Amino acid sequence: MGRYLGRKAVLYALTFFVAVTVNWMIPRFMPGDPVQSMLGRASVSDPQARAAMEDHYARLFGLDVPLWKQYLGFWGSLFQGDLGTSVWLFPTPVTEVLLDAVPYSLVLLLPAILLSWVAGNRFGAFAARSRWLDNTALPLSYLLTATPYMWLGVLLAWGLGVVAGWFPATGAYSFALTPAFTWAFLSDAFAHWVLPFLSLFLVAFGGWAIGMRNLIIYELEADYSAYLRALGAPRRLVRRYAFRNAMLPQITGLALQLGTIVAGSLLTEVVFAYPGLGSLILEALNNRDFFLLQGAFLFIVIGVLIANLVVDVLYVVVDPRTRIQMQGGA
Amino acid sequence: MTVEVSELRVHYRTLRGSVQALDGASLEVGDGEVMGVVGESGCGKSTLGKSLIRMDGRMRHVGGSVRLGGEELPIADDRAMQRFRYHEVSLIPQYAMSAMNPTRRIGRMIRELLESRGVRYAEVRRELERRLELVGLGADVLKRFPIELSGGMKQRVVLVLSTLRDPSLLIADEATSALDVANQRAVAEALVQFRDRGFIGSMLFITHDLALVAQLADTVTVMYAGRSAESAPTSELLRRPRHPYTRMLLSAVPEVGTTIDESRQEGIPGSPPALLDPPSGCRFKDRCPLAFEQCATRPPFIEVASGHRVACWKAE
Ligand SMILES: Nc1ncnc2c1ncn2[C@@H]1O[C@H](COP(=O)(O)OP(=O)(O)OP(=O)(O)O)[C@@H](O)[C@H]1O
Ligand code: SF4
Ligand SMILES: [Mg+2]
Numbered sequence: 001m002g003r004y005l006g007r008k009a010v011l012y013a014l015t016f017f018v019a020v021t022v023n024w025m026i027p028r029f030m031p032g033d034p035v036q037s038m039l040g041r042a043s044v045s046d047p048q049a050r051a052a053m054e055d056h057y058a059r060l061f062g063l064d065v066p067l068w069k070q071y072l073g074f075w076g077s078l079f080q081g082d083l084g085t086s087v088w089l090f091p092t093p094v095t096e097v098l099l100d101a102v103p104y105s106l107v108l109l110l111p112a113i114l115l116s117w118v119a120g121n122r123f124g125a126f127a128a129r130s131r132w133l134d135n136t137a138l139p140l141s142y143l144l145t146a147t148p149y150m151w152l153g154v155l156l157a158w159g160l161g162v163v164a165g166w167f168p169a170t171g172a173y174s175f176a177l178t179p180a181f182t183w184a185f186l187s188d189a190f191a192h193w194v195l196p197f198l199s200l201f202l203v204a205f206g207g208w209a210i211g212m213r214n215l216i217i218y219e220l221e222a223d224y225s226a227y228l229r230a231l232g233a234p235r236r237l238v239r240r241y242a243f244r245n246a247m248l249p250q251i252t253g254l255a256l257q258l259g260t261i262v263a264g265s266l267l268t269e270v271v272f273a274y275p276g277l278g279s280l281i282l283e284a285l286n287n288r289d290f291f292l293l294q295g296a297f298l299f300i301v302i303g304v305l306i307a308n309l310v311v312d313v314l315y316v317v318v319d320p321r322t323r324i325q326m327q328g329g330a
Numbered sequence: 331m332t333v334e335v336s337e338l339r340v341h342y343r344t345l346r347g348s349v350q351a352l353d354g355a356s357l358e359v360g361d362g363e364v365m366g367v368v369g370e371s372g373c374g375k376s377t378l379g380k381s382l383i384r385m386d387g388r389m390r391h392v393g394g395s396v397r398l399g400g401e402e403l404p405i406a407d408d409r410a411m412q413r414f415r416y417h418e419v420s421l422i423p424q425y426a427m428s429a430m431n432p433t434r435r436i437g438r439m440i441r442e443l444l445e446s447r448g449v450r451y452a453e454v455r456r457e458l459e460r461r462l463e464l465v466g467l468g469a470d471v472l473k474r475f476p477i478e479l480s481g482g483m484k485q486r487v488v489l490v491l492s493t494l495r496d497p498s499l500l501i502a503d504e505a506t507s508a509l510d511v512a513n514q515r516a517v518a519e520a521l522v523q524f525r526d527r528g529f530i531g532s533m534l535f536i537t538h539d540l541a542l543v544a545q546l547a548d549t550v551t552v553m554y555a556g557r558s559a560e561s562a563p564t565s566e567l568l569r570r571p572r573h574p575y576t577r578m579l580l581s582a583v584p585e586v587g588t589t590i591d592e593s594r595q596e597g598i599p600g601s602p603p604a605l606l607d608p609p610s611g612c613r614f615k616d617r618c619p620l621a622f623e624q625c626a627t628r629p630p631f632i633e634v635a636s637g638h639r640v641a642c643w644k645a646e
Binding site (some may be wrong): 003034222223224226227228229230231232233234236241244245248320321324325 | 361382383384386412413415416417420421423425428429430431432433434435441442446447475488490560
């Protein structure tokens with residue numbers, strides 16, 4: 001067990017290291033110079049004042065020292081939670097800008113991931129036992145998973161938002177309101193949340209449902225199912241075993257799909273102008289705010305890594321086979 | 331209880347048509363007897379075994395009947411068969427190595443199975459442990475997962491589990507084939523011991539291993555291409571085989587331990603007919619050295635001596 005977790009920890013640490021390094025490179029090797037961009041805003045013409053400002057900003061952004069020092073310094077401030085200063089919202093620290101946006105992303109992502117997984121698995125297992133459902137729901141599920149996240153988002157925004165007018169199609173709440181724990185605000189925020197959530201949920205739901213349906217059918221044909229049936233075990237018991245065993249690959253699937261779903265949610269936020277990390281990334285790109293971009297990517301990478309770790313550990317807990325093999329190996 | 335299978339015909343539905351896997355299989359097993367069922371791979375042994383306990387969705391009962399202790403088994407009626415399964419008729423499947431749910435502890439799986447069949451686990455727990463001990467396993471296997479057991483151990487657990495309800499008929503489908511020689515002996519002996527102690531009524535011992543049959547079976551049925559070719563008490567069959575196929579099988583087995591499939595490669599030329607569209611008449615006629623005109627019609631499976639039945643026009 002210890003050795004397995006140790007190996008995993010090394011793998012995660014390595015991934016984290018590479019991700020941070022790549023992140024560090026973004027503002028430094030992308031076209032566009034953050035210092036020039038700040039100067040452009042100030043529109044100073046006096047060359048002396050300009051040079052002084054150039055100095056000032058270079059120091060502020062930490063660009064006045066050799067690259068290797070910048071790199072080490074980046075790690076140092078990272079561990080203090082300091083991701084630099086935003087160019088777009090100067091002089092707000094990047095961390096602060098991000099922390100404002102993260103709750104919106106989480107509020108979309110977590111329910112979409114978990115609910116689609118649970119509901120998709122249940123539905124897939126259910127569809128596998130009814131020929132009628134299998135024939136109608138399955139093609140629909142295939143259609144759903146094959147739909148790009150953004151595309152379904154646009155479709156929903158247009159259909160249920162603009163044409164039907166059931167739900168607002170942009171923003172996280174109405175302009176007239178300010179965030180507060182009041183009934184008026186929460187219900188308004190919920191209405192804004194429905195469409196982006198739905199477009200994320202539906203695409204993922206279709207995928208889980210198909211996966212589960214196929215896995216269940218495979219498990220029901222497995223030898224242990226045949227043996228139970230031969231000994232007269234009722235359908236309920238056979239199905240319970242099959243469902244449980246089919247869940248295991250779905251847990252692995254969840255870990256594999258996390259990245260895709262997160263990427264999908266970034267696009268979905270953009271479609272619905274939902275003020276999470278996705279919209280922030282768009283702004284950062286438009287404003288050439290590479291520090292903000294860097295910070296946003298870092299947040300996402302850390303989030304996905306943590307989620308993966310959780311799923312990994314969960315898998316070990318639920319599958320006796322890996323557990324036993326690990327005991328044997330360690 | 332006695333088991334009588336007469337002219338049983340069970341086909342598999344496939345996209346290309348029906349596979350006539352069983353097309354007139356007959357046998358009689360006396361109360362408490364062990365009958366060896368032998369024949370080349372694909373001759374319908376497992377199909378026969380499955381037909382007696384549970385037909386899968388692709389199998390179709392076309393004709394013939396099965397009687398257990400004088401009562402007709404409703405083999406084509408999945409629901410009506412339910413009360414016989416496990417309690418009266420039980421099975422050690424050919425795939426015993428993978429017969430247990432890999433993600434459940436063995437004891438828990440057994441408990442859930444028993445309770446789903448209306449048996450209180452607490453009431454049979456001691457008996458279960460006693461029988462595990464009889465086959466050389468400790469009660470601690472109940473706390474383990476199947477992957478923690480060796481193949482021989484799994485086979486024994488399935489043997490104990492399958493026979494826990496003291497079935498009148500046990501179908502042991504290749505219960506020893508996947509094991510090494512030492513384990514083969516041990517499992518075969520355990521089966522006979524269980525029969526002697528009354529845990530098992532009659533038994534169909536399906537195998538490829540003629541030497542094992544010679545050792546532990548009271549009677550033998552030789553199957554060929556979905557039909558019974560010959561059936562007799564073991565010593566009688568070994569000494570005086572009447573069917574040309576049985577003779578070739580036996581003469582092709584130079585020493586004990588050889589299986590029928592190995593012997594086929596050396597001894598009997600040709601291969602069994604395809605069961606999707608089998609030829610009419612005697613199904614052995616393409617490979618039979620004695621074949622003559624009459625073999626174009628199917629020979630009846632008739633008694634030629636006491637307890638000795640043969641399906642061949644040339645058997646006198
Ligand atoms: N599900 C199925 N669908 C179609 N045909 C099948 C199916 N199962 C078995 N058969 C065919 O039925 C025939 C008998 O198969 P069966 O499994 O009973 O043979 P067997 O005598 O047990 O062979 P073995 O010694 O290899 O176990 C074979 O020709 C096989 O191809
Ligand atoms: S019936 Fe004819 S073909 Fe068949 S085994 Fe007898 S002699 Fe051979
Ligand atoms: Mg078989």
